[in-house]
Amino acid sequence: MTAARAYLDWNASAPLLPEARSAMVAAFECVGNPSSVHAEGRRARGIVETARAQIARLVGARPEQVILTSGATEANATVLAGEWHALFVSAMEHDSILAGASASPARSSALDAGADGVVKLASVGRAAEAVANRTDRQLVCLQLANNETGVIQPVAEAVALARQARMHVLCDATQAVGRLEVDFAALGVDYMTFSSHKIGGPKGAGALVVRDDAPLNPLIGGGGQERRQRAGTENVAAIAGFGAAAEAACQRLADWRALASRRDALEARLREVAPDAVILGAASSRLPNTSLVAWPGRRAETLLAMLDLGGVAVSSGAACASGKVTESHVLRAMGCAPDVAGSAIRISIGPETSDREIEMLVAAFEAINRRPARAA
């Protein structure tokens, strides 16, 4: 018998929903290529288009605005590979945005963050003023919710500022979609990106939602798939799973909303058993499922390893590459002291998280707290 585990790393990847699994299993039976005109091809096309409509509905977009990709990373890279003259990028963006910005020949400037984990709107305002009279293409990158802290960013307000200067806006909504109500049309952004596996779909599928008049240069050329915006035969089964997860997510928003009080109770328990622990970003509006807990005097990688041995899966602030935790650029942007940033672990739950899993976490914290800080 395998030992019980507590999976508290939903921001890294959420468990596959049964609806997504069934849709994928059914799609595996479909032999056709969606680009083929025969009955088998049309069946595959039907699966892709049903999923596209489900994904569009989840974010308040029209199906024809949705380009299916291999994930948020590819979607972000596609937008950033466009012909931009200047980029204004929140300092707390995901690495896929930061990497795309540094690969771009465009001049890139950082939008500052406050200690509360919220981007400073004044820095967006300054960017808009600086480019107000320019006619070339400018892009602002601002995520909807941060993957480490869960802090929700003022995207609608940033869009209002950016519009005055005719700047385009890319919103990485990967951590927000399915967890908060997200409305592409109401938010007014030009581009929105997200990944299937954060909402209970399979890994390796995602979407780029594009406003009708926004410029886009395809990253991958070849066949005419995705209205010539993204070549390559569609991953029909993954797309089917993504669509089914999106449909289920529409029904699960209330369950996600209800998670906030469980998350608050969990944080209160952790503070009880580990009085030195600090919750980062707690004064700001956050995703209902995310707690970034710093434990000054301890090391995140040691805490991760001890929790893992105790059966609890969490992650460090930033996803750690092959077990090595690097300093989090998000916490650096928030001005966190190195002993705070270096001790931060991210706990992220979901509607199926059980009380038993939370108790395992609390018990593991209690056990670690009994050890001298040096040892953990």
Ligand code: PMP
């Ligand atoms: N943006 C954000 C905010 C994310 O959290 C992630 C995944 N951690 C990504 C983009 C990239 O998603 P994927 O790895 O599925 O391409």
